[in-house]
Amino acid sequence: MSGDESYIQISDVSKHFGPVVAVDNISVSIARGEFFSLLGSSGCGKTTLLRMLAGFESPTTGEIYIDGLPMSEKAPHHRPTNMVFQSYAIFPHLDVRQNIAFGLRTEKVSKEEANSRVDETLELVKLTGFGDRRSNELSGGQRQRIALARALIKHPKVLLLDEPLGALDKKLREEMQIELRSLQQSLGITFIFVTHDQEEAITLSDRIAVMSEGKALQIGSPKDLYNTPVSVEVADFIGQMNFVDAEVLDVKSGVAVIDTSGLGKVKIPTSADFAQKGARGVVAIRPEKLKISEKKSGALKNAVEGTLKSASYYGNRSHYHVTVEGSDQPMAVASQEVDIASGNTLDSDTPVWLSWEDGALILLPQPPA
């Protein structure tokens, strides 16, 4: 029996559809009770990976283990997983109760137990009283709950969710996010959640695998992905990020001296392999880590002068775009202070100073062209 840390083990899994490589050599271990998200834009292979976990596709190479058992020989109906489909896949010829009870037939439970389990599950997803409705009499949110209930009644070890909230409107989606998270925590089931919505992934997940073109670019907690992305692609995908071209001038005892086009000469602690003298890279900074001011105050160590191009005020926060010399892209700045210390808003085309704390800059390798 494998330990909790590698309850699900995806080991060197690839999937080819003819010449197309949908999933490219992915390895990841998922702990019992973890909320794990596969995040990526459409076509990145996240759904294919999920379908391999469910058993609808078999890996071209590699093996998936759940609870220590290899899954390649197991048909979908013999796996300890259940899935919530993107389309919900509610059986149109059955009512809500029959839909939810569908998976109990093969478990050979008594009628009384089946009934009480259906009642329980209906209550769990807040659909008590809807038992005899047909699926076409239900709203999107209710259908989503049935799909969830139908999977949960099987007491799966692993629940697979394929963009389950994608078809819901924003408000309902946010409600369901909270419910999903609390459900997952109270039931202790391992959730594997596929989404293209980075905010959703960050809100819900314990860990996220960011995927692109079949590869896992980075696997880590939302905080890791946000604070220490390993590539421009991940940094760009998770939240907003400013990038400037950079060249490593020197590396001394783990600190790289870097010449950037736009932010001047900076020092960034790094242990990355590519950070060698003369290497080209990218320096990134989050918009909220840039501070904007009209005058250069003496206390600011890291500062650069620029020109304010646009400013948007949203009440509790403001967004600015500032052009700096050497960079084609204007720098995005997000500020919690509604306006500048003077109390006045800034006008376009005024000179401003951008500053940042030590440790706000991230050195990333040059993305492949």
Add this chain to the structure above:
Amino acid sequence: MSIEATASGEGMPERKSWRRRFRALFLRSEALRGYTLLSPTMLVMAFAMCLPFIVMVLMSFWTQKGFDIDTSFTLNNYQEAIDGPIYEALLFRSLMISGTCTLATVLISYPMAYYVAFHVHKRKLLWIILMTLPFWTSYLLRVFSWKIILGYNGAINSGLKALGLIDQPLEFLLYSPTAVIITLAHAWAAFAILPIYVSLEKIDRSLLEAAADLGEGPVGRFLRITLPLSLPGVIAATIMIFIPTVGDYVTPALVGGPNGLMLANIIEAQFGRINNWPMGAALAITMLFVVAAVTLIYIWITRKLTARIA
């Protein structure tokens, strides 16, 4: 009264208004627009179906007297149609042959439709066209080709003899109810394949994946998802085959032999050789009601059944 008077007094001039009023009515009333679209069909139906039918009903209450027809009202024809044991037997045989044929056709067609719907991924249309190929030749040619296959010295018998499996040709093959059933089943297969294929094709594949995910094996998935969801196609197919085959008289006349004759052959004879049109009309209308009753009962039962499965 006074209000009406003022209204019409102030209204538009009479002549102009009726066209406008029709236009307004036409735009407002969905039913009127529908009937207008239907009118060519309705005209054809009125002259080619309703009028002949009325004539048939009238004639069934008359009596054939030699070469003349006595037009005084009588129920004698219906009395004979119900009492005459030959008619009852033939009606029963018609229902049996046609029912068996319907069942056989659906059983043969379902796997074909299933195969194309679920296992053919390229050129589905070509497959469907090939399956409906029997329809490209004349109905009579199809019946005659079965005569060649099933005949005393036909393909099957000479084949079996050549293989040494039989000494004497099998006689039950041709000129029997079996021959009628085989011929009809082949001739009408396309009418079963198409509706069943359409209803199978419509089934969302994720429903089958969901059923597998919830623990059902292939048999369970078929019985609990595929079959119930394809029932509308199956029901449509059975009705589309049962109704035309029960009244068929060409096939039984050509391959049925004496034991394969059906009620429609007698009806045809009444209008032909026997020359008793009123009797033929009464038999035809009796048959119409029986077939309608059988079909309605069938629809009612399948409704109940599908409601229970569902």
